[in-house]
Amino acid sequence: FQIAAHEETIPLAELYEACAVAREILTGKHAVGRVIARPFAGAPGNYVRTPNRHDYSLEPKQPNYLTRIREAGVPVHGVGKIHDIFAGCDIDESHPTKSNVDGIAQTERLLRELEQGFVFTNLVETDSLWGHRNDPVNFHRCLQDFDRRLFELLEALRPGDLFVLTSDHGCDPTTASTDHSREHALLLAYVEGRNAAGQRHDGEFADVGATVNSWLGGKGAPRGVPGQPIPPL
Template sequence: MSSNGGFILADPRSLRTILIVLDSVGIGELPDAPEYGDAGSNTIGNIAKAVGGLRIPNLEKLGIGNIYPIEGTKPLKATGNYGKMQETSAGKDTTNGHWEFVGVQLTRPLPTYPHGFPNDLIEEFERRIGRKILGNKPASGTEIINELGGLHVKTGCPIVYTSADSVFQVAAHEEVIPLDELYRICKIAREMLTGEHGVGRVIARPFIGSHGKYTRTGNRHDYSLHFGRTVLNELADAGLPVIGVGKIYDIYGGSGITKGIHTEGNMDGVDKTLEAMQQYPNGLLFANLVDFDMLYGHRNDPKGFARAIEDFDARLPEILASMREDDMLMITADHGCDPTTPGTDHSREYVPLLVYGRLLRQNVDLGIRNTFADIGATLADRHGVPKPSIGESFYSVIAR
């Protein structure tokens, strides 16, 4: 322990940070948004207008209304610190955003397949897995299992599809292709999809039920492309717990994550985060709440999206009350997915940055951060591990 200006400074390895990603809750178009077809996108701003204002008093107290004028909120003297971040990596996918958080900049967009995957790639995939496939087109996951689920059950052929994201998704009924076999099939796809066809994620999408009543299960598993060493590896190598809640473990392929905790929806994600806060007194608790994106953004449902934001806001006091005096909470997003625009793709947007801790300064305007990697640099700075090659820490600005 050491002292500074009368305060006792804790060993940085004893500190805990809670990082929560509100998946796709962007806060306004980036300057290069028109190049991505996203001019005018503003996920949270446009949702608020569409529903006549958001009621998010707890996020408001942390300073979200100070970042951008959101109908239903107001700027005020915040208990937290606030700003927004711009993405320097090419693209607007989950993979790009999360890897940039921890210090990796992707200079080229990950490949997407608006017309399906090349025939030669599919033929080689079929040869390796010993099965023919169905689909091979961009589609909504719920719609394609209703369209092809009956034929899949009859033939045993897995359903392959993609989306506007850089993903290769394989859907199968759990009673037709058992989970172990589906995961094996996805691992084969991951081994194949490198280089030119190096998609960000291969995703196992199991489902159950009968014709007309198919539903996806919680046994989804992602197989992500690896992009090198990150601040997560530095934290884990320093002996700190790095706990991934939700799809965090899958996004990083387990690299630098000491434990992954599966979740089923936003509220379960909050529950599991609270449970982890009781179990792990130090290190990084890193959660992704995916319902905003999966259930509402991609389905162009601003009312559902607004309700999900308000539901998270209502749970936020539980998280704040569970924080220790020397904890730090960071809330952000990985991209936008504006449900008020015609398309269903992600949108190239700034993301909010809210930072709170009882021993931190309050109401500091963190401005526009030049890269999402400022989060990784701040984590490294706070926990006393080597910093990523990109990103600027804002910890000294908010630490007392």
């Protein structure tokens, strides 16, 4: 559920207040996962989204994999809009970002500074800026920009660190629709210091959470929570 408003017509504070009220209403039998404040700017025919989006999420059911990780004594760091997605639940420290470049830089900093922890990063620009806008040229450029920075993230890993690169849905910029697209999602998992030649994994998205939980020493999956650790990690 989204409420969009021009920043020069509806002040951000008013938009956020409206979304907070909608969040209170859209619960129970009317529940939706997220209420999204979607501010934009510009002239008619040339509107652009601003970085001031804010998500009002339902609190996830607990316990979940983040709960298990924290119970194991591992702090959870959310980079980007992770805090908003999970309504702040089981997030020890939030690191908001303004761009993919900022998100990558903060992730690298945490990888180098933390002695232990789960760094959970969300990079949105292929989706929010280019996928939904059906702009394959800039979508491609955005992927290239990340690819150039990937080495810096891998270089920051320590022996035994698990690095997982994945996506939660497609957003094909070449289709007629501006919505998310259905396709096999990317999943790459790498352990620093090990041979990277692994097998293809055809599982469900919850397997990522189960794998991270197992790797960080969390207890087994809570009752009713799907997912199996990816072998042979």
